[in-house]
Amino acid sequence: MPRKNKKKVNGFAFPVPFAGAVVAIAVLALGYVWLGCRCEAIGRDIKKLETERAALMKKHQNEELRWAQLKSPRNIERALSRHNIVMTWPRRDQVVRLYDADLDQRPSARSGGRTYARLERSAMHE
Amino acid sequence: MNDRRTTVRFIMSAALLALAMIGLGIRLALLHLGANESIRASFANTRRYEKKLLAGRGTIYDCRGRANILALNMAVKDVCADPKAILATNKLVEVSSRLAEHLGLPVDAIAVKLNRPDRSFAYVGRFVHEDVIAGIRAESLPGVFFRDTTVRYYPHSSYMCHVLGFVNYEGAGSAGVEQFLDKYLRGSPGVLESRVDAFRHELYMERGRYIPALEGADVFLNIDQNVQHIVEKALDAIMEKHKPKAAWAIVQRVRTGELLAMATRPSFDLNKFNTTSRSAMMNRAISVNYEPGSTFKAGIIAIAIDRGTVTADTVFYCEKGRWPYKGRILRDHHSYGRLTVADILKKSSNIGAAKIALTLGNKRMYDDMVEFGIGHRLGVDLPGEEAGILHSVDKWSKISATRIAIGQGVAVTALQMLGIVCTIANDGFLMKPYVVGSVVESDGTVLLDRRPEVLARPISGETAAVMRRLLSRVTERGGTGLKARVDGYKVAGKTGTAQKPIAGGYSSTAYMASFVGFLPAEDPEIGVIVVVDEPRFVHTGGAVAGPAFSEIAGQTVRYLNISPVGTRLAAAYQR
Secondary structure, eight states: OOOOOOOOOOSOOOOHHHHHHHHHHHHHHHHHHHHHHHHHHHHHHHHHHHHHHHHHHHHHHHHHHHHHHHTSHHHHHHHHHHTTOOOOOOOGGGOOOBOOOOOOOSHHHHTTOOOOOOBOOOGGGO | OHHHHHHHHHHHHHHHHHHHHHHHHHHHHHHHHSSOHHHHHHHHHHHEEEEEEOOOOOOEEOTTGGGSEEEEEEEEEEEEEOHHHHHHTTOHHHHHHHHHHHHTOOHHHHHHHHOOTTOSOEEEEEEEOHHHHHHHHHHTOTTEEEEEEEEEEOTTTTTTHHHHOOBOTTSOBOSHHHHHTHHHHSOBOEEEEEEEOTTSOEEGGGOOEEEOOBOOOEEEESOOHHHHHHHHHHHHHHHHHHOOSEEEEEEEETTTOBEEEEEEESOOOGGGGGGOOTTTTOOHHHHOOBOOGGGGHHHHHHHHHHHTSOOTTOEEEOGGGEEEETTEEEEOSSOOOEEEHHHHHHHTOHHHHHHHHHTTOHHHHHHHHHHTTTTSOOOOSSTTOOOOBOOOGGGOOTTHHHHHHTTOSOBBOHHHHHHHHHHHHTTTOEEOOBOEEEEEOTTSOEEEEOOOOEEEOOSOHHHHHHHHHHHHGGGSTTSTTGGGOBTTBOOEEEEEEEEEEETTEEEEEEEEEEEEEEESSSSOOEEEEEEEESOSSOOOHHHHHHHHHHHHHHHHHHHTTOOTTOHHHHHHHHO
């Protein structure tokens, strides 16, 4: 009778499918943890941006207030007097009203010649 | 032998480790699965985060839209302190003096607040601006911290203070437009429920409930801040020159009823409303009933002409300045003989006006005055409007008609008096006065859009045209309103110098001086009234209120680019 060569296995042979499953689970778990961390990080970024937005809105409000104060009529008058600028309304004879020129029917105008704005002195300025 | 000992040691170590792991596992299981509600609840409470999101109050703009801000919310901070912590560092004096320097407050007042070992919170400064906060923060003072808050701020301080009103510390509008449109301006608060980590930072992923705050709607007024400035300056000049008790003025668009300016003196700083007297807060332009004096003649004569009882050329005998009637004597300032209705108005004859009123009859006169808006509110969109005083006709005495004709025995507000004259200017149509143009939400939705509204038509267009001609004679040579003239423009109006009523009669020293008018006379665009309460030195309407009217009207027509013949007639010229 031939001798049976028994192969003696020393130690524990880890089955390959089981190892594959463990690796897959490990990868999924790591992926889950990574996603969780990523969400946390995005949440922190959103929170940071919200805070920045609030701060910018406050800054915008303050700048609007400053601008409103700067261009208030009282402030402009103070600035004018500080620089010795005196402004008055014009007299009625200093006001000249210009109207849009009507289409000029002269041949020179039709052929593209130069036209001038028409100046009218209406009775109200006399 | 050695192998056996090693094996035993290995097994014992493994057993101990296993026991420890099992113990931990059991403890974990008990914590998570056991009845530990109280422990879990206390952990959850420490991590819970709830915040009420304050809604920003809407902004108020003038008629130029978002270019000119009249009232807005400002992000500020409250400066707070932990007295216990400060006292623990033994730096009370240093902290108090540094804070006092930055905040401009007395050192000892701050020290008293901080010298409280039993307290861990105290307000040191409320509503402090960011610039000041930056300075305090740089000092790194122990026990000092800040809280975010907002405050209502008015960039123009006292300008249009009575129109805008203010918001109290509870966030409620308490006067003016702030009060009238509070429900639109205030908005709705939001809420945020979430959890925090060990560093007290909010965990965005754990946010449970988030309802954003709904910002208040913005209000756009008809007030023009530049016209308002013109009026405010003119009133300041009156206060300086005539030292009256008070003065007020209104500018209104004749055709639409829009109020372009409304100002009162004394005024107050809206940013310091808590230190202002109640008297200064009164919007006298709509809240004070006063006897209008001779300005009221314009209304009475308009009624008489409209009813056909007189014409502009009807002649009356003015009794040479002294007329006994029903046991009482009525006087003129000058001795006049025979005057036409036109001259009665121009020279402001009391006797002439009284006789004109008698042609109407009491009932007709009363009904037409009510039609003009006297005795009831015009419905302006501001709180505190008075209705004026017009006693019912069955309570009139034998001479009431003669006295009411000269503006005594009847009380009006400046807005009502301006309404009468603007009715004449507007072809007989009495327009509802209004300050608010529109209310718009932050997303652009228009909540309110005011349009011109006709309240009544007390007189016809023909009568109005006649009255415009008659009133324009008041500012001509020989008229009482010479000083109300505007260079280059024809002004129509009426002066008023009314003795103030006192117990048993009228004062001989206290007067209400006024001028009310419109321009350009042929095609009116704006109406203006100026009222001065108890001017000193000079008391006639022509001398006190007339120059102020001229200043206000003259600058306003140029600013608004109103041509001397009015916009409609100017357009006709161009065609």
